[in-house]
Amino acid sequence: MTGFDRARWLALLLPLGLLGGAYASQYIGGLYPCEMCWWQRWPHFAALPLALAAFVASGQGLRKTLVLLAALAILTSGLIGGYHAGVEYGWWEGITTCSSTVAPGSGKEVLDAILNAPLIRCDIAPWTLFGISLAGYNFLISTFGAFAIFGLLRKGAQA
Known part of the structure; x- marks a missing residue:
């Protein structure tokens, strides 16, 4: 398997794995996401459709570009995760409003949904492991993963 294939x-x-973990923590673990x-x-x-397209696109240059764009998207998620982790740890202030998802409906349905929806704060980590929150893990995994992809692409370009 070449470096490009690994990338x-x-x-x-x-x-795919990180989104699967996020949805598992939400729907199985009851950890509702904040904004x-x-x-x-x-x-x-x-990143997902970009990476998928890199498997079916014609032309090595296009495939590499798609993988590079997917890696940039993954890095973006990691950097947002780093910012969010900093908010959770109190290193800086994040958004000042809390959020909740409410589906549109009649006035009474919307009001009931608002009153019964969990209030999810962005500045409190609902779960940690070894002192690292989910946002912190996303920062670590996504950022290092993106740099691994960049390295594999660069290694493939030099070969």
């Missing part, structure tokens, strides 16, 4: 698989499996958690998911959503 392409990493660009696909990394966001900043959602910000971290969007770049991974963008």
